[in-house]
């Protein structure tokens with residue numbers, strides 16, 4: 001039997017259940033394949049940072065696979081609807097009897113995979129599907145009533161109970177070198193049309209499995225124990241910065257959880273937030289929560305609000321305000337610093353993602369979907385489940401979302417989480433010489449001093465906009481989490 005492994009968001013050889021099973025089953029070799037789908041990617045708002053990271057990760061994967069006698073082939077099919085013919089054609093030409101892959105849970109991806117499965121079945125070829133993107137597969141975490149909880153805390157409880165029933169984290173064995181190489185590998189493209197490689201913040205994100213594991217090891221060793229205290233400070237390197245590696249699958253979530261459980265010992269499952277390991281494990285569970293929600297509610301992949309009542313909100317179409325937000329010119333330093341950091345590095349700290357998302361939706365009253373799409377285009381870790389979850393949380397349109405009346409004051413958020421204005425001054429050099437208080441709020445300076453800064457005046461009055469947003473939600477008859485009363 002010759003097996004084909006279709007890599008997607010699992011670009012790794014370690015702890016990859018699809019690859020491990022294919023290698024165990026095959027007697028006549030294994031072929032890897034990746035499908036480049038430029039039109040579909042553009043439609044899904046992928047941008048140059050995401051695609052640049054992906055191509056670099058493919059290069060690393062191809063080298064690792066080659067050492068195992070597994071060639072990585074590249075097929076190009078502009079849209080997903082070409083995948084069944086492309087995969088089947090490759091399988092036929094290389095005499096592969098079966099295809100192995102890890103499930104993706106977004107709606108277009110699911111339809112694509114189901115179509116590939118049907119095509120392979122018609123051709124008499126086997127299909128084996130795995131769940132390498134998550135620790136526990138969607139649908140497997142249920143409340144006592146039998147459904148999936150829409151609220152994080154009970155979901156987390158049920159998730160941990162389920163993990164326990166499973167006997168803890170299981171990881172796939174690293175496959176052995178294959179005795180036979182069925183064909184040579186394809187070269188990995190340097191670029192994909194429509195995604196400018198010049199916009200890939202490559203210096204910030206080495207895209208190798210080794211880099212992912214080094215990052216995990218360094219985080220566990222140096223920062224895990226204080227994570228619960230340092231995680232909200234964007235100037236401190238307090239979080240793992242593993243999100244691009246998890247999004248593209250250069251490291252498995254199971255490997256992250258296993259490392260945290262081992263390092264944390266009894267403290268790993270303490271009340272979330274009371275110890276570094278328990279707080280970090282909770283974040284891994286948030287990631288799973290959003291993936292499980294996306295799988296259970298296909299409308300989340302279709303740009304729909306989780307709380308249907310919030311579809312009736314009429315958002316502003318102020319393009320100038322949107323551009324000011326995107327380019328970091330709102331006159332609110334913490335928002336502008338965060339947005340400029342995103343443009344330069346393809347990444348933003350979680351606290352700041354919440355601050356800028358709330359500012360766009362509640363202060364500027366711009367549709368969360370526009371912010372969500374912009375994030376996808378700029379993030380190196382852009383992931384539909386977490387991005388949609390984060391945006392709907394911030395906009396109070398999601399499940400277990402921020403109550404609509406709890407609106408962050410951007411200045412106070414900056415002062416609380418960047419107390420010495422180090423983050424702000426890193427990204428807004430025009431404020432670098434100011435004392436801490438005016439750096440957070442330059443409008444505290446007299447007008448001539450303000451003018452000399454070359455920094456914009458605040459785009460809006462936060463207190464006024466806050467009232468407007470609360471009134472709009474109230475008028476819907478929404479409950480504090482956005483659901484109908």
Ligand SMILES: Cc1cc2nc3c(=O)[nH]c(=O)nc-3n(C[C@H](O)[C@H](O)[C@H](O)COP(=O)(O)OP(=O)(O)OC[C@H]3O[C@@H](n4cnc5c(N)ncnc54)[C@H](O)[C@@H]3O)c2cc1C
Pocket residue numbers: 231239240241242243244246247280283284286287288290348349350351353354357375379381382383384386387388389390391394
């Ligand atoms: C508006 C908004 C948009 C977001 N978009 C994305 C996105 O496109 N891709 C993405 O991976 N994350 C997204 N997040 C979640 C979170 O901000 C990032 O995962 C986190 O900042 C990554 O940094 P880290 O790897 O240092 O995280 P750590 O704090 O070290 O956490 C470890 C891992 O847990 C997961 N995680 C942490 N926080 C969350 C969270 N709130 N929700 C879901 N998973 C989480 C991530 O995989 C992360 O790498 C978004 C959050 C918001 C509020």
